[in-house]
Amino acid sequence: MENEKKTDSREWELDAETEYRFELDPGTSLAIKLVQGQAEVFGTELAEGKQYLFGSECKASVFTWQGCVLEISHPSTEYVSEETPMATYANLHIAFEQMRVRALNAVHGSPNSDDDSDANAEPPRVLVLGPENSGKTTVCKILTNYAVRAGQDWSPLLVNVDTSEGGWSCPGAISAAPVHSPLPTCSPANPLGSAATSAPTALSSNALLPLVYWYGHTETKRNPLLLDRLIRNLGDNVREKYDADPEGRASGIIVDTPSSFASSSSSSSSSDHRHTLIKSCVDAFGINVILVVGHEKLNVEMQRTYGSRLSVVKIPKSGGVVELDHSYRERVHNYQLRTYMYGQVIEAPPGISSATLGGETMTDLVLSPSSVVIGFDDLTIYRIGEESMAPSSALPIGGTRILSEMQPVLIDPAQSGSGLLNAVLALLAPLNPNDSERYDEEILDLNVTGFLIITSLDIQSRKMTILAPNQGSFAGRTAVVGSFEWQDQ
Numbered sequence: 001m002e003n004e005k006k007t008d009s010r011e012w013e014l015d016a017e018t019e020y021r022f023e024l025d026p027g028t029s030l031a032i033k034l035v036q037g038q039a040e041v042f043g044t045e046l047a048e049g050k051q052y053l054f055g056s057e058c059k060a061s062v063f064t065w066q067g068c069v070l071e072i073s074h075p076s077t078e079y080v081s082e083e084t085p086m087a088t089y090a091n092l093h094i095a096f097e098q099m100r101v102r103a104l105n106a107v108h109g110s111p112n113s114d115d116d117s118d119a120n121a122e123p124p125r126v127l128v129l130g131p132e133n134s135g136k137t138t139v140c141k142i143l144t145n146y147a148v149r150a151g152q153d154w155s156p157l158l159v160n161v162d163t164s165e166g167g168w169s170c171p172g173a174i175s176a177a178p179v180h181s182p183l184p185t186c187s188p189a190n191p192l193g194s195a196a197t198s199a200p201t202a203l204s205s206n207a208l209l210p211l212v213y214w215y216g217h218t219e220t221k222r223n224p225l226l227l228d229r230l231i232r233n234l235g236d237n238v239r240e241k242y243d244a245d246p247e248g249r250a251s252g253i254i255v256d257t258p259s260s261f262a263s264s265s266s267s268s269s270s271s272d273h274r275h276t277l278i279k280s281c282v283d284a285f286g287i288n289v290i291l292v293v294g295h296e297k298l299n300v301e302m303q304r305t306y307g308s309r310l311s312v313v314k315i316p317k318s319g320g321v322v323e324l325d326h327s328y329r330e331r332v333h334n335y336q337l338r339t340y341m342y343g344q345v346i347e348a349p350p351g352i353s354s355a356t357l358g359g360e361t362m363t364d365l366v367l368s369p370s371s372v373v374i375g376f377d378d379l380t381i382y383r384i385g386e387e388s389m390a391p392s393s394a395l396p397i398g399g400t401r402i403l404s405e406m407q408p409v410l411i412d413p414a415q416s417g418s419g420l421l422n423a424v425l426a427l428l429a430p431l432n433p434n435d436s437e438r439y440d441e442e443i444l445d446l447n448v449t450g451f452l453i454i455t456s457l458d459i460q461s462r463k464m465t466i467l468a469p470n471q472g473s474f475a476g477r478t479a480v481v482g483s484f485e486w487q488d489q
């Protein structure tokens with residue numbers, strides 16, 4: 001009881017269709033309780049009377065369709081806005097819902113009454129494009145959550161090809177997971193909820209089982225050829241999954257993209273890359289709707305390129321989207337890596353005793369990674385492509401580049417300057433056991449089973465220490481290093 005008295009919280013009464021927005025500074029947390037009415041955070045409903053915790057510099061909003069009363073402890077920045085694009089997003093959701101129902105009817109052989117043919121009864125496969133800080137991830141989350149909440153047992157496939165974000169795993173990865181229950185928002189460390197691979201599966205929001213490929217860098221322009229290949233690999237997997245599950249396919253696909261897909265750069269080569277990568281997504285996931293978030297020029301560009309064969313829809317950007325700067329994004333990468341290894345701990349603000357993380361009753365999702373010492377030869381480590389490539393024009397006349405951007409280059413941990421100390425490595429699925437089916441670039445096509453960090457290298461005794469979420473054996477395994485570094489705080 002004494003605890004309750006110290007709570008520095010305030011009641012906010014929100015009118016229908018308004019939203020309460022907040023931002024948190026480093027090291028602070030926030031608790032929100034729905035006292036009365038209906039409220040949701042990026043499409044996930046809040047239950048009345050529960051304390052929801054937010055931390056790790058989270059920036060988000062609580063929207064209400066019908067009005068509500070909230071009890072909120074002290075955030076760093078807060079305000080209420082009456083102008084939101086939620087009505088547009090809800091209309092989009094309704095349109096997608098109709099597409100899903102028609103697609104499912106077609107699978108079941110039930111006629112779609114208003115339709116003369118079921119041939120175009122396709123579920124929504126949506127590509128969300130937009131510039132930096134336009135709210136793409138948030139739109140994807142809202143549309144996914146609304147689909148899950150529709151009560152039709154939909155489990156839309158959420159695909160993240162934004163390598164600067166990391167989705168369910170580590171930054172630098174691209175991934176896809178069918179979503180069965182609303183995605184919580186509590187920290188930018190896991191913007192799409194936590195995956196079963198890094199958190200207790202007892203929590204419903206952690207039951208996500210993503211398929212992950214490792215690109216290894218933030219910037220798409222660093223190796224667009226590799227990213228193109230990984231997107232196509234992800235698409236092939238999704239197609240296989242849906243070939244075997246036509247009912248599941250009716251839930252549709254929502255693809256979140258990096259802002260580099262939208263930024264028109266002056267250099268023609270990066271513009272080429274961007275078009276190639278958008279096209280890889282359109283082909284890989286059979287996209288039939290492109291949503292352009294608040295960008296007139298990109299909308300016109302997409303209309304011109306794709307307007308004749310799929311729907312291109314421009315949607316407004318929310319005024320609540322926060323401009324995230326470079327140093328914030330770097331801090332978020334660190335939060336993500338730390339959360340992957342150690343779980344999520346958000347300390348409740350003073351006076352709040354029982355709180356939930358994203359609606360789950362546990363506040364401390366503490367994980368204990370293991371630190372193991374292995375021999376240099378236990379793990380085969382590659383980097384994809386050469387670190388720095390001289391332009392072809394700089395090569396001697398008649399010289400050809402030996403290493404391509406797609407070439408797996410074997411790294412020797414014993415070599416000084418290997419760049420492995422504190423590097424984040426993706427552990428790949430096993431190579432094909434049948435030697436005759438192996439091929440040079442096989443490791444580009446293997447998905448990721450986990451991530452690890454090399455925390456020390458002992459060159460004399462040819463041993464290294466590895467931090468990993470679980471104590472598996474690494475003998476005979478293959479890992480790929482990218483450009484992410486573990487920072488021990």
Ligand SMILES: Nc1ncnc2c1ncn2[C@@H]1O[C@H](COP(=O)(O)OP(=O)(O)OP(=O)(O)O)[C@@H](O)[C@H]1O
Pocket residue numbers: 021022058059060061130131132133134135136137138139162165188257258259318319320321322323324
């Ligand atoms: N309505 C809102 N109110 C408050 N914060 C919001 C709102 N919408 C989005 N945000 C926050 O703004 C930030 C940027 O949003 P989001 O990540 O969706 O944008 P993005 O376009 O995907 O970003 P990126 O530039 O990384 O591609 C996030 O921290 C998100 O939680």
